[in-house]
Amino acid sequence: MxxxxxxxxxxxxxxxxxxxxxxxxxxxxxxxxxxxxxxxxxxxxxxxxxxxxxxxxxxxxxxxxxxxxxxxxxxxxxxxxxxxxxxxxxxxxxxxxxxxxNSNAVAELVFGLLVMAVRGFYNGKSGSELLGKKLGILAFGNVGRNVARIAKGFGMDVYAYDAFCPAEVIEAAGVHAVCCQEKLFETCDVVSLHIPATPETKQSINAALVGKMKKGGVLVNTARKEVINEPELIKLMAEREDLKFVTDIMPDANDEFAKFEGRYFSTPKKMGAxxxxxxxxxxxxxxxxxxxxxxxxxxxxxxxx
The missing domain is CATH 3.40.50.720 (NAD(P)-binding Rossmann-like Domain)
Known part of the structure; x- marks a missing residue:
């Protein structure tokens, strides 16, 4: 053959x-x-x-x-x-x-992006630590499980939601299972996305969902660009100057997120794997x-x- x-x-x-x-x-x-x-x-x-x-x-x-x-x-x-x-x-x-x-490679990148975000993108000013913070993982597949493993090393309190993974499986991994996406966003300081781009998930990460995050929330996307409702997230970040967004997605030629200096970062191309x-x-x-x-x-x- x-x-x-x-x-x-x-x-x-x-x-x-x-x-x-x-x-x-x-x-x-x-x-x-x-x-x-x-x-x-x-x-x-x-x-x-x-x-x-x-x-x-x-x-x-x-x-x-x-x-x-x-x-x-x-x-x-x-x-x-x-x-x-x-x-x-x-x-x-x-x-x-x-x-x-590629799961471990992507999971490690999550924390490369996240540490940079909570340290103010290394701007010389005082940042914050991950120890004790609540991390939400949206989709508990191969990458999500590696993210949970690494997060425990940072001393984070880990939560997860996955529509296709039973709560008892999530709990067995030492992670708090929540009932829905909305609960994950309103509970956690950081939410890391690991959902595929499907008809059900495209544009699903919108202002209503991200807007539930507490003050100083950080959204991490190493999944797919299509899952983000970009116009709504741009509008929300303009209204809420406390939110940060870090992503492993190549930006568009006209990257409107770039105006949120100190609260946004994108890799120049998809680098998770x-x-x-x-x-x-x-x-x-x-x-x-x-x-x-x-x-x-x-x-x-x-x-x-």
């Missing part, structure tokens, strides 16, 4: 070596398409591929039309909104992600999942139907 790794932004060399070793050990062939500059290059390369590994590369209907032999595509990472799932299903292509491989360890882990996991699919028909991590 031919496995194509198509990455406009390539994996680290160590990750490529690990992927190659996994794929070839199973008797499959690895082909690399790195740093491509035109979609036509992607379309040509995928034409005879049986399997595909991507990072942030878009797999849409046009790509799937070109991939006549494709049976499986794996996104090396947790998010998979760069794959057209309906089109994949229509083409009888299994779409998978690699959940958990940008560590050598996460890069290697996700790439090798993708290779192992493809091998398992071809060997045993394993679709444990399938995200389309």
């Amino acid at each position: 031919k496995v194509l790794v198509a990455t406009e932004k390539p994996f680290a060399a160590a990750a490529v070596n690990g992927i190659k070793a996994e794929i070839e050990a199973a008797g499959n062939e690895l082909v690399l398409l790195e740093k491509y500059t035109e979609k036509a290059q992607f379309l040509a390369a995928v034409a005879d591929a049986d399997a595909l590994i991507i990072r942030s590369d878009k797999v849409d209907a046009e790509v799937l039309d070109a991939a006549k032999q494709l049976k499986i595509v794996v996104r090396a990472g947790a998010g998979y909104d760069n794959i057209d799932l309906a089109a994949a299903t229509a083409h009888n292509v299994v779409a998978e992600n690699t959940p958990g491989q 940008q560590t050598a360890e996460a890069n290697i882990n996700a790439g090798i996991a993708a290779a192992k999942q493809i091998n398992a699919f071809f060997k045993d028909g394993d679709t444990k991590f399938q995200v389309n139907k």
Whole structure:
């Protein structure tokens, strides 16, 4: 079987070596398409591929039309909104992600952003500490659980809400389970977002919700840009000069949040999973999942139907 790794932004060399070793050990062939500059290059390369590994590369209907032999595509990472799932299903292509491989990297970034925020973005003035503060985690998946683990090291009081995770599972992890999003925001000094961008969650973090936070509240977003109702949050931050917002989302060309100097920070690009360890882990996991699919028909991590 031919496995194509198509990455406009390539994996680290160590990750490529690990992927190659996994794929070839199973008797499959690895082909690399790195740093491509035109979609036509992607379309040509995928034409005879049986399997595909991507990072942030878009797999849409046009790509799937070109991939006549494709049976499986794996996104090396947790998010998979760069794959057209309906089109994949229509083409009888299994779409998978690699959940958990980037979780610690994202969780550590949460605290890099958070410490900077509570210390006044290192402006030379007195800030505050995280010890004893209430941290709210919205969605208790792989990243959320790592955030909880690190927060306990800071001595924070940790709360969580997840519509799909039973309260007893959250409590078993030593975290306070709350009944709803609203309760999480009104209870906590800091809220960290770890929800996917779905029809239910897009634009859901709005002024009514964030406005429930107590004075000096900090909102951290290392999830997806689409979950924030940006116009409402901009208006709220203009009205409430005590609120801070730190995010791992590349800002728009006209970033209106930038006017809140000393209360807002954004990374220049999405960096949650940008560590050598996460890069290697996700790439090798993708290779192992493809091998398992071809060997045993394993679709444990399938995200389309």
